[in-house]
Amino acid sequence: xxxxxxxxxxxxxxxxxxxxxxxxxxxxxxxxxxxxxxxxxxxxxxxxxxxxxxxxxxxxxxxxxxxxxxxxxxxxxxxxxxxxxxxxxxxxxxxxxxxxxxxxxxxxxxxxxxxxxxxxxxxxxxxxxxxxxxxxxxxxxxxxxxxxxxxxxxxxxxxxxxxxxxxxxxxxxxxxxxxxxxxxxxxxxxxxxxxxxxxxxxxxxxxxxxxxxxxxxxxxxxxxxxxxxxxxxxxxxxxxxxxxxxxxxxxxxxxxxxxxxxxxxx
Amino acid sequence: xxxxxxxxxxxxxxxxxxxxxxxxxxxxxxxxxxxxxxxxxxxxxxxxxxxxxxxxxxxxxxxxxxxxxxxxxxxxxxxxxxxxxxxxxxxxxxxxxxxxxxxxxxxxxxxxxxxxxxxxxxxxxxxxxxxxxxxxxxxxxxxxxxxxxxxxxxxxxxxxxxxxxxxxxxxxxxxxxxxxxxxxxxxxxxxxxxxxxxxxxxxxxxxxxxxxxxxxxxxxxxxxxxxxxxxxxxxxxxxxxxxxxxxxxxxxxxxxxxxxxxxxxxxxxxxxxxxxxxxxxxxxxxxxxxxxxxxxxxxxxx
Numbered sequence: 111x112x113x114x115x116x117x118x119x120x121x122x123x124x125x126x127x128x129x130x131x132x133x134x135x136x137x138x139x140x141x142x143x144x145x146x147x148x149x150x151x152x153x154x155x156x157x158x159x160x161x162x163x164x165x166x167x168x169x170x171x172x173x174x175x176x177x178x179x180x181x182x183x184x185x186x187x188x189x190x191x192x193x194x195x196x197x198x199x200x201x202x203x204x205x206x207x208x209x210x211x212x213x214x215x216x217x218x219x220x221x222x223x224x225x226x227x228x229x230x231x232x233x234x235x236x237x238x239x240x241x242x243x244x245x246x247x248x249x250x251x252x253x254x255x256x257x258x259x260x261x262x263x264x265x266x267x268x269x270x271x272x273x274x275x276x277x278x279x280x281x282x283x284x285x286x287x288x289x290x291x292x293x294x295x296x297x298x299x300x301x302x303x304x305x306x307x308x309x310x311x312x313x314x315x316x317x318x319x320x321x322x323x324x325x326x327x328x329x330x331x332x333x334x335x336x337x338x339x340x341x342x343x344x345x346x347x348x349x350x351x352x353x354x355x356x357x358x359x360x361x362x363x364x365x366x367x368x369x370x371x372x373x374x375x376x
Numbered sequence: 377x378x379x380x381x382x383x384x385x386x387x388x389x390x391x392x393x394x395x396x397x398x399x400x401x402x403x404x405x406x407x408x409x410x411x412x413x414x415x416x417x418x419x420x421x422x423x424x425x426x427x428x429x430x431x432x433x434x435x436x437x438x439x440x441x442x443x444x445x446x447x448x449x450x451x452x453x454x455x456x457x458x459x460x461x462x463x464x465x466x467x468x469x470x471x472x473x474x475x476x477x478x479x480x481x482x483x484x485x486x487x488x489x490x491x492x493x494x495x496x497x498x499x500x501x502x503x504x505x506x507x508x509x510x511x512x513x514x515x516x517x518x519x520x521x522x523x524x525x526x527x528x529x530x531x532x533x534x535x536x537x538x539x540x541x542x543x544x545x546x547x548x549x550x551x552x553x554x555x556x557x558x559x560x561x562x563x564x565x566x567x568x569x570x571x572x573x574x575x576x577x578x579x580x581x582x583x584x585x586x587x588x589x590x591x592x593x594x595x596x597x598x599x600x601x602x603x604x605x606x607x608x609x610x611x612x613x614x615x616x617x618x619x620x621x622x623x624x625x626x627x628x629x630x631x632x633x634x635x636x637x638x639x640x641x642x643x644x645x646x647x648x649x650x651x652x653x654x655x656x657x658x659x660x661x662x663x664x665x666x667x668x669x670x671x672x673x674x675x676x677x678x
Contacts, residue, residue: 115478123466214462218518220428221456222479225448373429376458 113224113232120236124202128240131198132247138190139252143259146181168316178260179268182252183338187272192336193312195244195280199237200305203287206233207369208300217376230292230369234362237284245277268342275347278354279336283308285361292365295375308332332357377440379404379526379557380425384434387420395420395581397434402559407552409572409589410561417581418561419459422530425559426456438526450526451480455519459530459561461511469499469506469514476518488521494543508535516544520551527551529560533567545570566655569593597633599654604628605647616642629654 207230210216219229249270256264290304311331318327318334328334335350335357378401388394395417402408412418423429424436427447436443438450463472473488492499495513503511512535519527533541548558548571562568568575569589576586604610604626613628614620618639621629632639643651 113479115475118478119464119475123464210464214458214460215464217426217428217456217458218463218476219479220447221426221451221454221458222476223448223451223481224479228448375423376428376462 111228111231112235113228116219116224116229116232117236120206120233121240124205124236124240127201128198128243131194132244135190135194135244135248136251138194139186139248140255142185142190143178143182143252143256145185146178146260146263148176148263164320168320177265177268177342178256178263179265179272179342180339182264182269183272183342187276187338187341191248191272191276192279192333195241195276196283196308196312198244199241199280199284200287200301200308202237202240203284203291204297204300204304206237206288207291207365208294208297208304211295211374211376212297212300214376216374220374226370227366230366234288234366237288238281238362241280241284242277245273245280249273265342268344271341271344271347272338275336275338275341275350275354278351278358279333281358282332282335282354282361283311285358285365289361289365289368292369293372378402379406380408380436380438380559382421382425382434382436385421385424385431385436386433387424387429387431389420392580393417395424395578398578398581398583399434400576400583400586402557404557405552405555406574407548407558407560407572409568409575410559410578411563411565411568411575412561412578413563416578418563418578419530420581421578422459422528422559422561425528453525455522455524455527455529457515457519457527457529457532459534461515463503463511463514466502466504468502469497472503472514473499473518473521477521480522482522485521487523488517491517491520491547494547495540509537509540512536513540516547520547525556527556527558527560529558531562532560533562541567564655595633597631600630600632600639601652601654602628602630602643602648603650603652605649609646613642613646616645618642 287304291300294300314331315333317324380402385398427444497513577584607626610626614623619631
């Protein structure tokens with residue numbers, strides 16, 4: 111149920127932006143990982159104290175765990191490793207369906223002997239695989255770089271859980287953006303919801319992290335299903351994985367269904 | 377059984393927009409012209425035939441296959457030229473042709489090369505930079521390159537220069553010769569009278585008439601502007617036994633139905649600097665065919 115020609119075309123028109131995101135994420139990984147030093151950890155804590163606590167918490171820079179994986183979970187998986195792929199997913203999801211419909215070029219795809227479901231599945235597969243690619247590269251390069259910088263310091267299982275959890279979170283968020291891209295016939299509305307909902311969720315997460323008074327907000331954001339600190343300890347990870355995956359399946363399926371049924375004024 | 381069968385097809389967009397209770401059949405080997413003013417429902421009909429939209433009522437089929445449910449199957453032997461050409465961005469023409477060939481699982485490029493030569497199209501450049509006419513040629517190549525049995529063409533000659541319009545007419549006639557079934561829309565009668573055997577007229581979403589082109593041509597009123605050297609000559613001429621629509625200084629607009637001889641005879645008595653034929657609007661074409669309101673229509677002059 112996939113079309114190789116279309117997949118190749120989608121890849122060719124999307125790999126540059128994918129590369130940019132991967133490079134930026136790797137750069138940040140190296141910068142952040144490079145700041146880790148068990149000995150100077152106390153100095154880091156002092157530095158943190160000079161900044162407003164709420165601000166640091168809002169951006170997910172919690173430090174509870176002094177292990178290397180714990181350090182990464184706070185400083186990398188709290189913001190960079192979540193927000194950057196999310197932006198990639200929003201841009202790509204919008205491009206995959208809504209833009210083709212908005213510009214009318216979907217008419218050409220549908221004038222070939224390919225069912226709509228095949229076209230939409232091929233596009234969904236690209237988003238899923240490219241997002242997976244980001245985390246595979248971050249995981250592999252991150253692991254190699256860590257071994258080079260701090261041999262034996264990185265808990266591989268914890269690091270794997272962090273990446274799998276973040277990836278499944280992206281599947282769920284990407285599902286929302288992809289659904290939006292399938293529902294709306296113009297990129298304006300597709301982006302309004304495809305970007306608005308995930309960004310809204312992230313703002314709610316920041317608020318719920320920032321203060322105890324707003325902690326209840328955590329029940330209203332999908333980001334609560336990926337808690338980097340808990341990924342390191344492994345506590346409740348399996349359940350989070352299952353729920354995120356269920357979200358992804360529901361949104362992708364709904365998007366595909368809507369696209370197959372809807373009228374295309376092209 | 378027709379190749380294209382449309383039966384009481386209805387798709388309403390509200391406020392009278394859409395198509396309503398449309399029924400028609402196009403036989404194998406026939407070139408059918410679908411005429412109507414802008415917004416009459418031509419593109420909506422083609423979208424329904426392409427399976428892009430679902431009908432509110434009625435049904436349409438191509439080769440006995442349902443246009444919405446079995447559209448992928450239909451596309452195997454169908455060529456489509458959209459009314460508004462919008463290719464995938466950032467591709468060159470060559471890349472786009474190869475992409476479409478890949479999407480169709482096409483093996484032979486013999487026909488493609490023939491078409492590129494016939495339309496003098498060099499597809500190497502970026503589509504974004506191409507002129508409207510060049511894009512139209514690329515669209516035509518993509519519609520015909522897999523040698524489909526059925527063709528749906530939405531305003532196929534828009535943007536083409538007269539030379540290329542003639543090439544297009546030649547292409548349609550040769551495909552017709554080869555037994556292809558062609559359904560094409562237009563809002564200009566002259567554009568399809570050369571190629572189509574039958575034409576259907578759609579107005580406000582309803583099919584008004586289906587007629588043989590030859591019949592319409594024969595009974596059709598033609599309009600001419602005759603330009604005289606002097607205004608006096610124009611005034612005198614307007615007394616001649618021809619159907620004068622209007623006199624404007626030294627220009628007389630004349631309507632001629634059927635026999636041309638009295639008109640030519642009348643003109644021979646005067647000094648005439650020029651004569652030009654006026655493209656009749658669709659309304660005029662059909663008004664004259666159905667005989668109502670004859671001669672009473674205002675004619676566009678110059």
